[in-house]
């Protein structure tokens with residue numbers, strides 16, 4: 001009874017991100033009631049394995065009492081302190097220092113936000129301020145990568161290059177430009193990594209020439225494109241792009257909202273590639289999804305230019321909930337759990353996940369298996385040699401998602417017939433094996 005009325009209330013009143021305004025009425029909402037480790041329980045009491053850590057965020061897993069305690073203790077002591085007017089509180093100060101210590105290179109300055117989109121938006125404003133301060137205010141053009149996702153706020157959505165995030169919104173995005181994705185599986189250049197790297201370098205160089213070398217402010221990139229379908233660049237691609245940005249004198253911004261906090265192994269995926277971005281954005285795993293929080297990590301040189309440019313003036317950029325003490329207290333506890341064994345477990349589990357998914361390569365529907373660590377995808381096709389995508393009626397993301405749900409598995413399915421995986425890093429070997437086994441069942445059912 002309660003369930004029915006909840007479903008009714010949802011239909012009448014709650015606007016869901018992305019999925020509302022379409023088909024939602026027909027499907028109805030699935031209500032989750034509780035969770036522990038990597039297991040979710042829905043409102044019918046059914047248990048499901050979360051192969052997606054919520055929305056690529058619950059890296060530590062569900063149900064950690066110590067996180068709950070950290071939040072409760074901070075709420076009792078001091079639930080809120082603004083960072084404005086040179087005020088502050090202990091947790092965000094300690095968290096900023098902890099992140100600076102662990103981040104690659106000289107990313108020593110941290111600006112806290114509420115999530116990933118406003119972290120990206122903040123970088124756009126910081127980058128603009130940086131170029132103003134350097135007397136190059138004409139640098140107001142931004143470049144990102146096709147299939148990239150950088151958030152849903154107006155500016156972040158401008159950098160995002162996924163269908164649906166621009167269509168129908170009519171926002172003028174004249175300041176943003178795209179280069180082709182490094183997407184290997186369906187790359188018109190074939191799957192030779194060196195050819196793809198050379199082509200991307202040439203394309204970024206040509207794009208900067210076309211826009212005007214003195215007009216480009218920054219290049220944005222995810223170390224692995226997440227929402228675009230878990231697109232892993234060839235080894236060396238990210239470094240080549242980073243080096244080119246340095247040569248061209250434009251800022252390089254790594255969006256690690258998904259790849260941060262052990263998702264691919266290290267705390268930040270840039271470390272895998274041996275690169276130091278000028279700015280780095282993160283969120284999701286920062287608090288493991290228990291409370292909202294994001295961050296911008298800024299290198300010494302960018303910070304200094306902005307600070308000198310500002311002089312004694314205030315910089316008009318801030319959020320009421322920047323550096324929220326409860327979120328920061330949660331993030332500090334999450335970090336302690338990660339370093340107390342969850343990162344290590346994630347590395348082991350990631351190897352098992354990739355090996356397990358590789359065993360599905362022999363399935364008639366599996367065209368590609370890709371990923372790194374606990375971030376992976378399968379791409380489904382009906383003809384492996386021709387890489388023929390699933391027919392349109394088999395593709396809708398909801399259909400594959402529903403089929404997995406029926407098998408007790410939560411994954412993300414992308415519109416192109418891609419299964420995405422980002423399980424909590426705390427998964428046991430048995431849970432990883434179960435994710436793979438349930439996937440095989442979903443594939444078999446899709447084949448029938």
Ligand code: PMP
Nearest residue numbers: 115116117149150151255257258
């Ligand atoms: N950047 C990337 C790479 C993301 O994957 C996301 C979210 N999926 C965002 C930015 C936006 O983060 P949020 O949803 O927390 O605003």
